[in-house]
Amino acid sequence: MKHHVKLRKSVRKQLQKGNVEGTLIQSQPIWVRIFHWGFAFSLTLVILSGLQLHKPASFLALNFSKVLTIHLISCWFALGFLGIRIADALIRKDDSLIPKLQDLKHFPQLMAYYFFLRSSPPPGRKYNSGQLIIYTSWFVLFLVATLLGLASYWEGEHLIWVWRLVGGFQVIRWVKFIVSIYFLATIPVHIYLSITEDISRLQAMVTGYERKPTPNNR
Amino acid sequence: MLSRRDFLKLAVKGAVLGNFYQLITPPLAEAVAAGEVKKLPVVMIETGTCTGDSISLDNIWTPTFSDILTNIVDWRYDWTMNQVQGDAAYRILQDTYEKLPSEYILIVQGSMIQRDDGHYNHVAYEDGRLITGIDLVRRIGLKAKYVVAIGSCATYGGPVAGYPNPTQATGVQNILPERRVINVSGCPAHPDWIMGTLLHLALYGEPELEKFGRPKLFYGETIHNRCPRRADYDQGIFATDIGQKECLFRVGCKGPVTYADCPIRRWNDRFNWPIGCNTPCIGCTEPGYPDLMSPFTVHLPDIPFPGGTKVNTDSIGLGVLGLTSVAITGHVVTSLAKGRLQKNLLRSSVKVQHRPAIKKVNTYHQYRLKKTKN
Ligand code: HEM
Ligand code: SF4
Ligand code: SF4
Numbered sequence: 338m339k340h341h342v343k344l345r346k347s348v349r350k351q352l353q354k355g356n357v358e359g360t361l362i363q364s365q366p367i368w369v370r371i372f373h374w375g376f377a378f379s380l381t382l383v384i385l386s387g388l389q390l391h392k393p394a395s396f397l398a399l400n401f402s403k404v405l406t407i408h409l410i411s412c413w414f415a416l417g418f419l420g421i422r423i424a425d426a427l428i429r430k431d432d433s434l435i436p437k438l439q440d441l442k443h444f445p446q447l448m449a450y451y452f453f454l455r456s457s458p459p460p461g462r463k464y465n466s467g468q469l470i471i472y473t474s475w476f477v478l479f480l481v482a483t484l485l486g487l488a489s490y491w492e493g494e495h496l497i498w499v500w501r502l503v504g505g506f507q508v509i510r511w512v513k514f515i516v517s518i519y520f521l522a523t524i525p526v527h528i529y530l531s532i533t534e535d536i537s538r539l540q541a542m543v544t545g546y547e548r549k550p551t552p553n554n555r
Numbered sequence: 556m557l558s559r560r561d562f563l564k565l566a567v568k569g570a571v572l573g574n575f576y577q578l579i580t581p582p583l584a585e586a587v588a589a590g591e592v593k594k595l596p597v598v599m600i601e602t603g604t605c606t607g608d609s610i611s612l613d614n615i616w617t618p619t620f621s622d623i624l625t626n627i628v629d630w631r632y633d634w635t636m637n638q639v640q641g642d643a644a645y646r647i648l649q650d651t652y653e654k655l656p657s658e659y660i661l662i663v664q665g666s667m668i669q670r671d672d673g674h675y676n677h678v679a680y681e682d683g684r685l686i687t688g689i690d691l692v693r694r695i696g697l698k699a700k701y702v703v704a705i706g707s708c709a710t711y712g713g714p715v716a717g718y719p720n721p722t723q724a725t726g727v728q729n730i731l732p733e734r735r736v737i738n739v740s741g742c743p744a745h746p747d748w749i750m751g752t753l754l755h756l757a758l759y760g761e762p763e764l765e766k767f768g769r770p771k772l773f774y775g776e777t778i779h780n781r782c783p784r785r786a787d788y789d790q791g792i793f794a795t796d797i798g799q800k801e802c803l804f805r806v807g808c809k810g811p812v813t814y815a816d817c818p819i820r821r822w823n824d825r826f827n828w829p830i831g832c833n834t835p836c837i838g839c840t841e842p843g844y845p846d847l848m849s850p851f852t853v854h855l856p857d858i859p860f861p862g863g864t865k866v867n868t869d870s871i872g873l874g875v876l877g878l879t880s881v882a883i884t885g886h887v888v889t890s891l892a893k894g895r896l897q898k899n900l901l902r903s904s905v906k907v908q909h910r911p912a913i914k915k916v917n918t919y920h921q922y923r924l925k926k927t928k929n
Binding site: 391392397400401402404451453492493497500501504505506510511514515518521522523526529533534536537538 | 765793838847887890
């Protein structure tokens with residue numbers, strides 16, 4: 338056992354020799370990480386099963402009532418994870434996901450950065466204006482799709498005002514399909530930017546910790 | 556007299572056995588003869604319509620439509636059934652309106668043509684003036700005991716209100732907001748749905764209505780929920796072409812989104828119904844039919860673009876996903892070319908100058924005496 342400790346000390350020494358600057362700061366608390374990965378997984382299931390309900394791929398030959406069950410259950414899970422995140426935000430008084438005017442003012446500069454007209458992104462809070470816009474749209478659209486989903490699930494027994502508002506079952510389906518396409522178009526952008534912009538942010542979503550300030554080694 | 560509960564039972568039993576009127580008319584005729592129920596005065600106004608619902612109504616088999624007309628209802632004004640014409644016929648409508656307010660039932664067949672104050676649809680000639688459909692329906696409707704819209708056009712606008720809706724046609728409810736309109740939709744409405752609703756009105760008053768104003772009695776459940784091919788659907792066994800014996804979901808069946816009792820009632824004296832002859836339900840009883848239901852052979856409606864082109868939803872979906880892929884690929888290539896990708900990754904990851912390496916130096920074995928029993 339003694340040897341072990343010695344070994345680790347020496348490793349730590351060697352590590353200190355490397356010029357790693359900054360300290361590890363917790364940026365993603367445990368509930369945020371649980372929400373993120375849980376929601377990502379269940380929403381993926383919701384969307385894939387929804388698309389299967391939309392247009393059954395006959396080569397899969399899936400049992401259709403099971404597809405619907407998967408769709409419904411994963412949606413309840415997604416809602417649950419979202420609930421966790423909302424509760425977490427309320428308890429920690431965390432407003433990092435609420436877009437503010439100050440954030441949106443930076444949006445043109447951010448776009449300029451993404452289109453290679455600027456060399457660095459504008460300053461921002463925890464999330465930049467683009468992220469805030471996408472996350473907020475996801476939040477709203479997820480709730481819209483859920484409401485419409487519940488309306489179709491109850492087949493006009495409950496939520497009658499929703500039916501009257503949208504004008505029928507086909508419109509409900511249609512809106513949900515378009516919402517799914519929106520998710521399918523924006524999720525890859527989200528993944529792409531999170532792996533290519535700042536990899537330590539991705540690490541933070543797994544371990545919870547992020548190195549601040551960024552190592553900035555060139 | 557027949558109780559309301561018995562009536563509701565008969566409406567379903569009659570659908571299954573196909574003898575709704577046979578079951579329902581004798582007790583009714585007796586009740587009328589005994590003076591328990593008054594013969595119901597009915598007037599029908601046809602506006603923007605093909606008269607298909609009248610033809611459908613003629614399709615009542617046993618007893619025939621004429622039995623019902625003579626024994627049960629007081630059918631007063633109806634273009635296809637009138638025994639007189641011109642002023643004489645119109646006077647009957649006027650008389651009913653003036654002498655029997657809050658007693659007669661108004662049936663409307665056809666959509667409400669709104670463009671240019673309704674002048675593309677004249678339905679009467681009064682004091683040298685042409686009367687529009689909207690005006691007459693509003694006037695007669697405001698004093699009626701019940702207003703019943705029959706067929707897709709009168710209920711929700713139907714084919715007449717289809718894209719691009721040149722006459723700005725709409726359903727009766729929209730031009731009669733003061734009244735609750737009872738919607739008996741369908742293209743055409745099934746004779747049982749029309750007559751069943753009228754009989755319910757005569758005997759027990761307004762039937763329970765569902766979300767879009769249709770009697771729950773007939774429109775309470777989706778086609779899909781009662782379809783004989785539902786087992787196929789649940790197991791994922793789908794027809795790949797119209798004419799095959801499996802569930803028709805993949806060829807655009809609108810059964811899952813359509814409320815009506817066709818699977819048990821069927822059509823043409825119970826002879827058959829669309830899914831029974833291997834063609835998809837086209838959703839004719841729903842608001843938004845036909846635009847929201849067409850093309851009849853695909854799942855979701857096409858999206859109209861300015862200029863009159865229509866694009867399939869699936870192509871739009873694929874198009875959007877294609878654009879995203881192109882955008883991301885383009886961004887990757889540009890980022891690589893400009894060195895941004897490399898820079899970002901280097902900047903945000905940790906570089907250790909002396910990468911610590913560990914190698915196994917020695918292996919220790921520990922030995923211990925075995926515990927032996929005695
Ligand atoms: C973000 C949330 C959701 C998304 C993205 C989504 C997506 C979809 C999609 C794409 C379809 C196929 C529509 C079509 O026929 O083309 C669908 C169908 C369906 N969804 Fe969802 N859905 C969501 C939430 C829900 C929820 C919360 C429920 C119920 C509690 C639900 C119940 C249903 C049902 C019953 C269908 C079948 C409708 C039909 O007969 O076509 N969905 N969903
Ligand atoms: S044929 Fe149509 S109504 Fe029947 S189970 Fe299939 S989708 Fe449903
Ligand atoms: S099966 Fe469908 S399209 Fe045919 S009459 Fe019934 S509701 Fe209308």
